[in-house]
Amino acid sequence: xxxxxxxxxxxxxxxxxxxxxxxxxxxxxxxxxxxxxxxxxxxxxxxxxxxxxxxxxxxxxxxxxxxxxxxxxxxxxxxxxxxxxxxxxxxxxxxxxxxxxxxxxxxxxxxxxxxxxxxxxxxxxxxxxxxxxxxxxxxxxxxxxxxxxxxxxxxxxxxxxxxxxxxxxxxxxxxxxxxxxxxxxxxxxxxxxxxxxxxxxxxxxxxxxxx
Numbered sequence: 001x002x003x004x005x006x007x008x009x010x011x012x013x014x015x016x017x018x019x020x021x022x023x024x025x026x027x028x029x030x031x032x033x034x035x036x037x038x039x040x041x042x043x044x045x046x047x048x049x050x051x052x053x054x055x056x057x058x059x060x061x062x063x064x065x066x067x068x069x070x071x072x073x074x075x076x077x078x079x080x081x082x083x084x085x086x087x088x089x090x091x092x093x094x095x096x097x098x099x100x101x102x103x104x105x106x107x108x109x110x111x112x113x114x115x116x117x118x119x120x121x122x123x124x125x126x127x128x129x130x131x132x133x134x135x136x137x138x139x140x141x142x143x144x145x146x147x148x149x150x151x152x153x154x155x156x157x158x159x160x161x162x163x164x165x166x167x168x169x170x171x172x173x174x175x176x177x178x179x180x181x182x183x184x185x186x187x188x189x190x191x192x193x194x195x196x197x198x199x200x201x202x203x204x205x206x207x208x209x210x211x
Contacts, residue, residue, distance in 0.1 A: 014068040053149035088139040099131040112165045112176040
């Protein structure tokens with residue numbers, strides 16, 4: 001199978017009418033952590049991609065208490081090659097990246113860890129040098145591929161992400177999920193009130209005065 005076929009097989013196993021209740025509860029949780037499904041800034045399809053990316057790779061299912069990816073590995077009959085590929089997906093890297101180089105393989109910088117990665121078969125029509133984007137890297141046959149879900153950030157949020165990431169590293173934080181969720185929510189909230197300075201919006205969010 002090709003990379004995209006692996007992704008589609010995984011998604012098809014957990015995105016269907018048989019999982020309606022699970023998906024409904026997952027959407028409620030996703031919205032609660034700042035992932036509104038549809039707003040003025042992003043298209044519904046883009047946010048839905050982010051949601052299902054989180055649903056497959058990060059969110060434990062209610063029954064098994066493991067992510068769909070782990071449940072798939074445990075419950076699906078796989079060839080040796082398929083098991084190797086899906087097992088490598090467990091080591092995925094979800095972060096906010098800066099696109100450093102655009103070519104057939106692009107280089108990305110993880111804003112939180114400062115690690116750099118080369119990404120194969122990147123969608124060059126979608127990403128450009130200098131873009132700041134929330135994305136997920138999946139290890140695949142010795143390299144990395146984007147999972148296919150992207151949340152692009154406007155330039156005025158970049159300095160805040162950079163400053164908060166630096167602060168988090170100084171404090172020894174190793175799990176940056178909460179910060180990533182905060183910045184996704186900031187982008188959503190600021191999209192509704194862009195006449196307010198973005199730093200003020202962030203401060204109001206932190207104080208619980210705006211949501």
